[in-house]
Amino acid sequence: MSMTIVMCALLIAGILAWFAEKLRRHSARNIALMSVLVTSAYFAFAVFTSHSAVNYGQLQELVRVDWIESLHIEYALAVDYLSLVLVSLTLFLAVICILVSWHEIKEKAGFYYFNLLASIAGIIGVFTAVDMFLFFFFWEVMLLPMTALIAIWGHENKHFAAIKFFIFTQVSSLLMLVAIIAMAMLHAKQTGQLSFYYLDWQVLDLPVSLTQYLMLGFFIAFAVKLPSVPFHSWLPDAHTQAPTAGSVLLAGVLLKTGAYGLIRFVLQLFPDASANFAPFAATLGVLSILYGAKMAFAQQDFKRLVAYSSISHMGFVMLALFSFNAIAYQGAVLTLVAHGLSSAALFSLAGMIYSRIHSRNLADMGGFWQSAPRMGGFALAFAAAAFGLPGLANFVAEFLSLVGAFHVYPMLTILAALGLIGSAIYGMVLFQNSFQGSLRTPDNRQFKDLSIREFLVCSALISLLIVIGFYPSLVLVFFQTADLAQVKDVLEGATL
Amino acid sequence: MTIAMLANLLPILLVAFGIVLTLLLIAWQRSQKLILAFTLLVFISALVASISLPVHLNESVQVTPLLKVDGYGNFAFMLVLIASIAVSVLSSTWLNSAAEVHDEYFVLIQLVALGAGILVLSSHFAALFLGFELLSIALVGLAGYGRNCQYSVETSFKYLILSASASSFMLLGIAFIYSQVGSLSFAPAHVNAGYGLFYQAGMLLFLGGVAFKLSLAPFHFWTPDVYQGAPTPVTLLLATVSKVAMFIVLLKYWFSQIEVMSAHHSGEGIQSIISLLAITSMLAGNALALKQQNIKRLLAYSSIAHMGYLLIVLLIISPQSIALAWQSTLFYLSAYVLATISIFSALILTSTKQNSTSMQVIDWHGLFWHRPSLAVLIIIAVLSLAGIPLTMGFIGKFYVLNVAVQAQQWWLIASLVVGSGIGLFYYLTIIFTLFNSEQQGSYEQGLNLPVLKGIHQVSVIGLILLGVFWGVFPDTLSQLFAIQ
Numbered sequence: 001m002s003m004t005i006v007m008c009a010l011l012i013a014g015i016l017a018w019f020a021e022k023l024r025r026h027s028a029r030n031i032a033l034m035s036v037l038v039t040s041a042y043f044a045f046a047v048f049t050s051h052s053a054v055n056y057g058q059l060q061e062l063v064r065v066d067w068i069e070s071l072h073i074e075y076a077l078a079v080d081y082l083s084l085v086l087v088s089l090t091l092f093l094a095v096i097c098i099l100v101s102w103h104e105i106k107e108k109a110g111f112y113y114f115n116l117l118a119s120i121a122g123i124i125g126v127f128t129a130v131d132m133f134l135f136f137f138f139w140e141v142m143l144l145p146m147t148a149l150i151a152i153w154g155h156e157n158k159h160f161a162a163i164k165f166f167i168f169t170q171v172s173s174l175l176m177l178v179a180i181i182a183m184a185m186l187h188a189k190q191t192g193q194l195s196f197y198y199l200d201w202q203v204l205d206l207p208v209s210l211t212q213y214l215m216l217g218f219f220i221a222f223a224v225k226l227p228s229v230p231f232h233s234w235l236p237d238a239h240t241q242a243p244t245a246g247s248v249l250l251a252g253v254l255l256k257t258g259a260y261g262l263i264r265f266v267l268q269l270f271p272d273a274s275a276n277f278a279p280f281a282a283t284l285g286v287l288s289i290l291y292g293a294k295m296a297f298a299q300q301d302f303k304r305l306v307a308y309s310s311i312s313h314m315g316f317v318m319l320a321l322f323s324f325n326a327i328a329y330q331g332a333v334l335t336l337v338a339h340g341l342s343s344a345a346l347f348s349l350a351g352m353i354y355s356r357i358h359s360r361n362l363a364d365m366g367g368f369w370q371s372a373p374r375m376g377g378f379a380l381a382f383a384a385a386a387f388g389l390p391g392l393a394n395f396v397a398e399f400l401s402l403v404g405a406f407h408v409y410p411m412l413t414i415l416a417a418l419g420l421i422g423s424a425i426y427g428m429v430l431f432q433n434s435f436q437g438s439l440r441t442p443d444n445r446q447f448k449d450l451s452i453r454e455f456l457v458c459s460a461l462i463s464l465l466i467v468i469g470f471y472p473s474l475v476l477v478f479f480q481t482a483d484l485a486q487v488k489d490v491l492e493g494a495t496l
Numbered sequence: 497m498t499i500a501m502l503a504n505l506l507p508i509l510l511v512a513f514g515i516v517l518t519l520l521l522i523a524w525q526r527s528q529k530l531i532l533a534f535t536l537l538v539f540i541s542a543l544v545a546s547i548s549l550p551v552h553l554n555e556s557v558q559v560t561p562l563l564k565v566d567g568y569g570n571f572a573f574m575l576v577l578i579a580s581i582a583v584s585v586l587s588s589t590w591l592n593s594a595a596e597v598h599d600e601y602f603v604l605i606q607l608v609a610l611g612a613g614i615l616v617l618s619s620h621f622a623a624l625f626l627g628f629e630l631l632s633i634a635l636v637g638l639a640g641y642g643r644n645c646q647y648s649v650e651t652s653f654k655y656l657i658l659s660a661s662a663s664s665f666m667l668l669g670i671a672f673i674y675s676q677v678g679s680l681s682f683a684p685a686h687v688n689a690g691y692g693l694f695y696q697a698g699m700l701l702f703l704g705g706v707a708f709k710l711s712l713a714p715f716h717f718w719t720p721d722v723y724q725g726a727p728t729p730v731t732l733l734l735a736t737v738s739k740v741a742m743f744i745v746l747l748k749y750w751f752s753q754i755e756v757m758s759a760h761h762s763g764e765g766i767q768s769i770i771s772l773l774a775i776t777s778m779l780a781g782n783a784l785a786l787k788q789q790n791i792k793r794l795l796a797y798s799s800i801a802h803m804g805y806l807l808i809v810l811l812i813i814s815p816q817s818i819a820l821a822w823q824s825t826l827f828y829l830s831a832y833v834l835a836t837i838s839i840f841s842a843l844i845l846t847s848t849k850q851n852s853t854s855m856q857v858i859d860w861h862g863l864f865w866h867r868p869s870l871a872v873l874i875i876i877a878v879l880s881l882a883g884i885p886l887t888m889g890f891i892g893k894f895y896v897l898n899v900a901v902q903a904q905q906w907w908l909i910a911s912l913v914v915g916s917g918i919g920l921f922y923y924l925t926i927i928f929t930l931f932n933s934e935q936q937g938s939y940e941q942g943l944n945l946p947v948l949k950g951i952h953q954v955s956v957i958g959l960i961l962l963g964v965f966w967g968v969f970p971d972t973l974s975q976l977f978a979i980q
Contacts, residue, residue, distance in 0.1 A: 068971050071822075071898075084951070108865070133894075140885040147924075152931050163924050170884075171917040175892070178909055181901045 001127045002046075003062055003087075004075050007121040009039050011297065012116035020387065021110025029105075032113040032123050033098045035124045036120075040091040042048035047084060056081045056478070059199070067134070072194045074129040079479035081332065082263065083127045083170070087232055087258055087411045090127070090206035092464075093252040094120045100348045104244055105153060112153060123249075126257050130198040133323040135188050136173070139257070146246070146254065149151060152243040155360075161241035163275055172224040179217025183269075186210070201269055203288075208272045215270035215277065220268060225258030226314045227286045230282075234296075239307035244351025249304060251343035256336050259317045263332075267321065274322070275400050281322040282409050287414045288315030293422025297429060302353065302360045305430055309386055312419055313339045315392075319409070319416055320401035328404025330479050331397055337475055338393035342385040345461040346430075347397060349379055352454055353434065364429070366441035372449040376435040378458040385465050387427035388420055391470035504557045504565040507546040508613045509575060514538030515606045522599045528591065535584050535602040539609065546570050553572045561681060564619035568822050571977045572616040572744040575826075575833050579736035580609040582837045586844050587729040598980040600640060607634035607792045608733060612741035619752075621670045621680040624745055627688075628666070628709075631738055632659045638733065639726040651725030658708065659695070659716045666705025672698025680792075699766050702749075709742040711796075712773045715781040723796035728847070731792055732840040735799055736833045743806065747825060750810050751818050770810050774908055777804025777913035785922050791843060791855045794922060800879060801915055802832055805893070808900045808908050817902055824895035826977045827970065830882055831888035834966075838877035838959045842870050845952060857929055865928045867948065869929045869956050876963045882923040883916060887967040 021028035049236030054060050056079065064076040079087070097116060104114045122142025129135040143166065151162035184202055188194045190204060206214075239247050267274050274281075292312025296316040299305040313335065320332035352361055352375065353368075369376040385392040388399075398420065406413040439445060450458065468474055502509070514535075521534055538557030556566035584605055590597045613629030618624045636659065640652025670680070677684050704715065711719040722729050779816055781801030788794035805913040806828050809821040846863065847855050864871035893916075900909050950958070966973045 068969075070971055136952055137885045140890075144879075144884065144886075148931070151928050159925075159928050161926065163921060166924055167917055167920050170920055171913060174913045174916060178897060178901060178913070181894075181897050187900075454971075484582050 003079065003124060004299055006039050006043055007124055009035060009042075010117045010121040010124070013250075014114040014121075014183070017117065018114040020108040021401045023115075024259040026109070028110045028113040029098060029102055031367065032117055032409070034093070035117065036091065036094045036098060040095070041092060043087065056084060062128070064197075067131075069131075071196075073133045073196050075134060076132075076197060077128045078130040078198075078428075079128055082261060084336065085261060085333070085475060086127045086253070087124055087479065089337055090120060090123050093248060093340065093344050094464045096348065096457055096461065097166040097248050099453055100248060100351050101243065101245040102352060102453055108152065110122065112149070114374075115152075116150045116249070119145035119149065119249065123253050123257060127260060131196050132183070132197040132198060132201070136177055136180060139173060140170075142254070142257070142315070146287040147248070149246040149249075150238060150350055154246070155243075156241075157162045157237070157264050158241045161237040165234045165238040168224055168231065169221075172221040174233070175217045176221035178215045180200040180319075182214055182217075191476045198265075198269075208276065211273040212276060215266055215273040218261065218266050218270075219277070219281070220294045221283070222258040222261035223318075225261070226255060226318065227258070227288075227311060228284045228314070228318055229291055229311070230284070232288070232292075232311050235311060236304050236307040237312075240301055240303045244347060244354070245373045247307075247350070250305070250441055251347055252276055252340040254315060254420045255310060256340060259314070259321070259332070259336055260327075262318075262321055271366075277411070278322040278324065282405070284318075285315045285318030286419075288312065288318060289416050289419035290315075290422065293419045293426060295406075296426040297422065300362050301432070301435065302350045302362055302365070303347065304360075305362075306343060308352065309346075309423065309426060310339070310343050312423060313343070313386075315419070316398055316416065319405050319412065323405040323408040325407055328408075330476050331402070331404055332398030333399060333479055334397035334472060334475055338465070339387070341461055341465050341468075342382060342392075343388065343463070344385060345458065348383060348454075348457055348461070349375075352450070357444060362433040364440055365434040365444075366437040367435070367444065368447050369435045371445065371447040372435075374455070375450050375458075378450070378462060379435055380431055381462050381465075382458075383427040383431040384464075385469075387423040391466065392471045393465045393472070396459040396469060396472040450485065497590060502561040504549060505559050505563065507542040507549065507570075507577075508563075508610065508617065510542040510545055510614060510655050511538060511606060511610045515543070515603060515610065518603050518606060520602060521604075524700050526597045526599055528588075528599070531597075531599045531602050532584060532588050533640040535606060536581060537607060539581045539584065539884060542609075543574060543581070547733060548575070552810050554684050559617075559954065562620045562623040563614070563617045565617055565877070568826060569616045569744065571826055572740055572829070573613050576609055576737050576828060578615065579733070579740070579833055580839060581730045582841070583737075586732065586841060587727075589728055589844060590727060593653060594902070601638070604634045604638050605733065606810075608638070608737055612737045615741040616744040618745055619682050619748065621674070621682075624749075625667065625670070625744070627665075627741070628663060630706075631741060632663065633908050635659075635730075635734060637776070638730040639722060641706070641730065642727045645725070645727065646727030647721070654718050654725075655722050662705045662708035662715075665701050665708075669698045669701025669703075669705065672701065672783075674698075677833060680867055682749050694810045694936070696765060697785040699753075700769065703769070706742055706746045710739055711802060712803055712807065713776040713801050716777070716780070716800045719800060720784075720796040723799075724790060724792045728792070728840060728844050731795075732836065735795065735836050736842070739799070739803065739823050740829050740833060743803070743817070743825065744831065747810070747822070751821070754812070754815055754818070767811060770807060771892075771908060773907070774804045774807035774811075775911045777801060777807065779804075779918075782915045782918040784919065788922070789856045789858065789887075791857055791860075793855065795839065798919065798922075799836075799920060801880070804915070805896055805912055806832075808896050808905060808912070811905050811908065812820070812899060812903050820895075820902065821899050823977060825900050827888075827895050828892035830890040830973060832964055832968075835877040835887075835889060838873050838963065839881075841956070841959065842874045842877070845948065845956070857926055860926070860929050862930070862933050864931055868955040869953060869960070870948070873956050873960050874930060875927055876960055878923050878962060880924050880967070882920055884969070887963055888970070888973075889967075891967060891970040943980060 003029045013031055017028040017031040020031055059080045062077045064074055067073050067075040086436035104288050108342050119142050122138050123139030126142060129138050147162050147166045151158055187204060227235050239250060242250060289312050292315060294306050296305050299308060317332045317335050320328035357364060385394050388395040402413055402417055518534060556564050558564050560661050608631055611627045614623055614627030615909045620626055634654045636652055639646045639655045674680055676691045708715040777800050780802055781797050785794050785797030809825050812821050843855060876887055880887035883889045883893035
């Protein structure tokens with residue numbers, strides 16, 4: 001299996017789409033959709049054929065060649081189940097992204113699809129890179145087209161939101177870059193050679209007094225991306241101003257890169273330092289849960305409300321990861337998938353409503369159920385998913401996270417569970433204000449129900465949410481053997 | 497002087513000889529096209545000579561006590577020549593506007609290149625001062641060259657007076673150092689133990705003179721005015737040639753002193769002053785650029801910040817990391833020179849004849865949709881200056897961070913991170929302006945843009961490809977000056 005082919009195919013398709021749009025209108029979206037479908041098919045085929053032969057429980061190296069020899073930087077990709085699950089999520093949401101922008105993007109569509117595909121390629125790179133320089137490279141590369149998506153096709157306050165998004169991530173990632181360089185230098189000190197290779201770093205033996213600072217460098221970069229409470233303020237702005245596909249991508253996958261970084265790098269490279277830091281991180285997680293829920297309740301803007309709910313949900317991930325517990329770990333991974341689907345669904349819904357009434361303000365909505373019952377049904381289901389109704393994926397995910405975390409931080413977990421009540425409140429506020437009640441403006445009488453394309457998007461998302469909700473082993477089966485051992489290693493190394 | 501020495505000096509000799517020939521050519525026939533072609537010929541032949549120079553990096557050839565030809569200096573001279581070629585080519589578009597023949601202009605450019613060449617190869621204070629003055633005086637002439645431009649008198653006077661006072665400070669510093677060391681050579685034969693206060697005071701004055709040329713805060717006040725007032729190609733010359741040459745000579749002197757300093761612990765005071773200069777330059781440069789609307793002023797402030805970043809390489813603690821520091825410097829300077837050339841080319845190609853001193857960022861409004869190639873060039877250059885991956889600037893910054901981490905200069909790293917964060921704001925504003933498609937008032941973009949000629953189009957695309965290629969495969973560049 002070659003992830004390089006997947007990334008290159010997406011990038012080349014993006015360039016093709018850019019130029020094709022100049023020749024024929026609407027050709028860009030067709031090219032983009034085809035390329036994503038074809039690469040997804042290739043990816044699925046490659047995974048299934050290699051599945052029996054290769055154990056993805058461990059990191060499986062796909063390619064490793066020299067890139068910048070003078071600094072011993074390599075082009076190295078590797079995957080394990082975590083990467084595979086997240087890449088699948090990315091590819092699935094890529095299809096959703098293209099479908100929701102089908103009619104939304106009318107101007108400069110060629111360049112739009114180029115940016116969309118480039119940022120998806122960058123995200124896949126982030127999930128597969130194991131050379132830390134390469135990881136950083138992708139980390140930044142996925143950022144540029146994303147910023148362009150917000151800055152060019154965003155709403156009224158797009159420049160401010162895009163700059164804020166970019167500066168937050170860039171400054172925090174510079175801290176990570178310093179930590180990466182410091183790690184490479186330490187490797188040079190211990191073995192006599194610079195190395196940016198992740199697996200080389202794992203065998204280094206470093207004192208906690210040193211690793212706690214390095215860990216902090218990584219942690220801040222990932223906490224900004226996640227986002228966790230003190231670093232969250234870019235998210236509501238970026239989400240609100242981004243075009244629908246931008247929001248879907250941002251909430252669905254980009255936030256997951258932060259969680260992925262925490263799992264792959266912070267916890268596994270610096271187990272001792274993370275264990276020392278864990279109570280603090282878990283507190284941040286609980287703060288995110290409660291603060292996000294509270295702020296979501298107070299919003300009048302549909303997308304802003306969903307954005308704050310993302311902060312709240314990502315708090316569960318942080319709490320679960322830093323409780324160093326196998327069940328909580330499974331809950332965290334499942335939350336990533338479940339939240340990726342449910343937030344993508346809500347943002348798609350916001351986009352569909354926006355295309356009809358040109359407003360995101362809840363005060364302008366209301367009574368849509370009368371003319372759009374199918375859409376209302378889906379909205380209710382998605383809101384229910386967001387507040388964790390049993391039978392949908394988020395319930396299992398949050399339940400596992402809380403059960404796991406309860407063993408370690410009983411008090412914090414009790415507080416975190418209050419977030420569930422908060423989420424039920426803001427979920428109902430969202431649904432009631434938009435679909436129930438009376439029509440606010442007479443124009444809304446002509447509010448159209450779902451078109452076939454939109455129906456397809458919604459039903460794909462809801463069916464996955466239901467399937468995972470009833471049969472979570474679909475995802476969890478991958479995280480029961482090897483990763484458990486790794487978590488146990490971490491647990492034993494921890495001095496709690 | 498042997499033949500080998502002469503051969504090593506060939507690039508410089510070619511430029512010097514070229515100047516004389518140019519003067520003769522002016523006496524023979526005054527034609528602007530001819531003189532431009534001849535200037536380019538001189539620069540290109542010097543470039544070919546320095547590329548083919550058989551200098552290995554680890555060795556150096558002392559040519560008289562004054563000059564020392566080594567791989568680093570040679571590479572820096574190539575950078576100087578490339579920048580000079582770009583300046584000459586870009587000048588031709590700018591000079592076309594007037595009726596007179598501008599041959600002295602090209603002589604001055606060659607003089608600047610010669611001065612820079614002497615600077616980057618010098619190993620003696622006499623050579624340093626010679627190169628410094630040659631560079632400065634020719635630049636004063638160039639800065640005020642556009643007689644009819646709005647700020648030409650102010651610009652050249654400001655540059656002349658401040659440059660003269662800087663060089664007198666430097667001269668005094670050199671005298672102080674000489675009074676202690678007893679030799680004008682950078683690396684004196686015997687090093688004495690007890691260098692006193694005068695040595696440090698001399699270093700400080702010398703550093704002040706260099707800091708003026710590099711426009712490090714707080715010696716930066718001339719920079720925005722001169723950048724704005726000088727003709728745009730001359731601004732490019734100031735931003736690239738003069739800075740590269742001064743930085744290289746500073747590095748040469750400094751690294752030759754490292755051993756003296758580590759032996760006598762006299763360097764700590766100077767080191768902390770350099771850190772202070774670096775930190776103030778990074779923060780002040782970026783902070784002052786924030787509110788700039790004029791592109792040339794904005795670039796002036798951003799260059800202050802960049803010299804601040806680069807100053808970090810001076811603060812290595814052990815002589816072992818000198819090689820890495822050199823590599824970082826040369827890569828960073830290459831990235832900086834390429835980005836600056838790109839952005840100034842775009843500036844000249846998008847401005848109509850008169851308004852290049854008053855070009856605002858807003859004038860680039862929506863450029864991406866009208867002149868995509870130029871806009872992409874600007875984007876790559878700006879991203880490179882901001883240090884974002886895919887561009888050379890990122891690799892340069894990565895190198896500098898490597899040096900800083902190795903030397904454990906955490907305060908400098910912190911201010912680099914903060915400075916880059918501030919810097920992103922104005923860099924992104926430029927990029928967003930390029931993408932902005934909303935019409936503002938009656939402003940009709942696209943109609944008043946000059947049309948690109950074929951040759952311009954090709955060079956623009958060449959610059960874009962070069963910037964990205966070296967950003968993704970930096971090895972192809974760094975092996976030119978990396979120690980095998």
